[in-house]
Amino acid sequence: AKKEDSIPVEGGYLVNTKMYCKHMENVTIPKESIEKVDFKNLQCEICEVKEEIMICFSCGAMMCGRNQKEHMIEHSKASKHQIVMALDDFSIWCYECDSYLDIAHDNIKKVFYPLHFKKFGSVPGEEKFTSLESLFEKLSLDDKNKQLKKVEVEDLKKPVRRKSQFAPKEGEEQTWTSEKGEKEEEEKKEEESPKEDLSKLKIQEPEIPKEPEALTKEILFENIKSGKYKKIAVLTGAGISVAAGIPDFRSPDGIYNMLKGTDLNLPQPEMLFEINYFKEEPQAFYSFAKNFLGDYKPTLTHCFISFLEKKGILLINMTQNIDGLELLAKLPINKLVQCHGTMETSHCIKCKKEVPKETMMKHLREGKVLKCDSCDGVCKPDVVFFGEALPPSFFAGLATLKADADLAIVMGTSLMVYPFAMADEVVNKKADKVLINMQYVTGYNEKRSIFVKGKTDEILRE
Numbered sequence: 001a002k003k004e005d006s007i008p009v010e011g012g013y014l015v016n017t018k019m020y021c022k023h024m025e026n027v028t029i030p031k032e033s034i035e036k037v038d039f040k041n042l043q044c045e046i047c048e049v050k051e052e053i054m055i056c057f058s059c060g061a062m063m064c065g066r067n068q069k070e071h072m073i074e075h076s077k078a079s080k081h082q083i084v085m086a087l088d089d090f091s092i093w094c095y096e097c098d099s100y101l102d103i104a105h106d107n108i109k110k111v112f113y114p115l116h117f118k119k120f121g122s123v124p125g126e127e128k129f130t131s132l133e134s135l136f137e138k139l140s141l142d143d144k145n146k147q148l149k150k151v152e153v154e155d156l157k158k159p160v161r162r163k164s165q166f167a168p169k170e171g172e173e174q175t176w177t178s179e180k181g182e183k184e185e186e187e188k189k190e191e192e193s194p195k196e197d198l199s200k201l202k203i204q205e206p207e208i209p210k211e212p213e214a215l216t217k218e219i220l221f222e223n224i225k226s227g228k229y230k231k232i233a234v235l236t237g238a239g240i241s242v243a244a245g246i247p248d249f250r251s252p253d254g255i256y257n258m259l260k261g262t263d264l265n266l267p268q269p270e271m272l273f274e275i276n277y278f279k280e281e282p283q284a285f286y287s288f289a290k291n292f293l294g295d296y297k298p299t300l301t302h303c304f305i306s307f308l309e310k311k312g313i314l315l316i317n318m319t320q321n322i323d324g325l326e327l328l329a330k331l332p333i334n335k336l337v338q339c340h341g342t343m344e345t346s347h348c349i350k351c352k353k354e355v356p357k358e359t360m361m362k363h364l365r366e367g368k369v370l371k372c373d374s375c376d377g378v379c380k381p382d383v384v385f386f387g388e389a390l391p392p393s394f395f396a397g398l399a400t401l402k403a404d405a406d407l408a409i410v411m412g413t414s415l416m417v418y419p420f421a422m423a424d425e426v427v428n429k430k431a432d433k434v435l436i437n438m439q440y441v442t443g444y445n446e447k448r449s450i451f452v453k454g455k456t457d458e459i460l461r462e
Contacts, residue, residue: 033060
């Protein structure tokens with residue numbers, strides 16, 4: 001990626017992704033090509049290199065990338081197939097556009113989701129699937145042949161369990177060890193000799209630590225009431241403002257489905273919030289945004305976050321929302337990170353001159369594009385569009401989450417939009433985590449994390 005399009009962070013770079021390019025229309029990978037991908041035995045079809053293997057989104061060819069022998073680049077030049085994906089980190093690249101791509105386009109999802117399921121047993125931000133077949137059926141991929149071998153999610157996640165070399169004490173559960181540990185145990189037994197009488201020696205068995213108790217909704221709420229958690233991080237998305245009358249993005253009644261019924265002629269609904277598209281067609285944003293300017297009030301969820309702060313146990317609230325309802329609920333600004341910007345301020349995208357709020361709101365209500373009075377550039381609210389960098393406060397917030405949080409409450413977000421989704425990934429590994437959302441998100445089925453399905457106001461009211 002171009003240096004100016006990347007953001008340095010610990011461990012690498014965040015890069016801007018294109019929401020749409022014309023080559024997405026040519027993604028026609030056969031279902032059989034997806035089925036034959038064996039993540040345990042990946043290798044280049046030309047040179048049999050096993051590192052940095054890419055898959056072509058047009059024909060399913062699997063070849064090595066630019067840091068190996070560049071066979072995928074040669075394939076792209078010869079075949080004019082432009083879109084590929086790295087099978088190690090699932091990054092998607094278009095050679096002709098020279099850019100990373102987002103997974104928002106339906107054609108990309110039809111390849112990305114099945115491959116993600118094959119490797120991880122899940123689909124990001126979507127409902128749980130019990131088989132690859134059910135996933136193909138939902139995506140309507142290859143209607144002629146839907147008889148696929150079922151891959152059960154639980155089988156994919158099931159660990160290889162073997163007895164430990166340490167016997168459990170009375171009343172304790174059996175612990176488990178790796179295949180290596182079992183082999184070492186067998187070798188140790190073979191080497192043991194009856195020459196010495198060790199029966200009189202006192203051998204103290206090592207203490208086997210007990211696994212922490214699985215987190216449940218009841219335990220979580222009791223821990224909050226009892227004051228166990230001292231540093232609670234809250235990550236929020238559009239779902240917490242639905243009760244205030246503001247639609248979310250991805251639900252059946254959300255903004256993206258609403259956009260499909262308009263005459264804006266967007267290539268994809270997400271393009272309304274893509275910065276390059278805004279520069280070319282600002283009228284689309286202005287025409288649509290006027291529908292969402294209203295006198296909205298904070299919800300119970302916003303008040304709950306403010307309540308945590310008053311109790312002195314709120315570490316930070318990182319939100320994707322731009323409505324500012326947290327501040328109306330009296331949450332101090334120093335506890336809030338508005339990761340995707342705010343409607344409170346606006347600037348010219350060309351000369352960066354600030355625009356009075358009243359002027360911007362007037363033009364948005366009228367659906368009329370506001371031009372800068374200094375350079376004639378287009379003005380927009382300080383909302384982070386796809387393709388724009390997140391504010392520095394976001395990365396400072398990540399550091400806080402990683403170091404200090406003992407509980408993370410994630411509400412009203414499917415965690416599909418990066419870099420915000422990184423916030424969930426970097427939370428202190430020792431912290432408990434709960435997701436309150438209408439849709440399941442991968443990862444919230446482990447011992448110290450739970451998924452509570454429902455509307456945030458209703459769950460918190462319990």
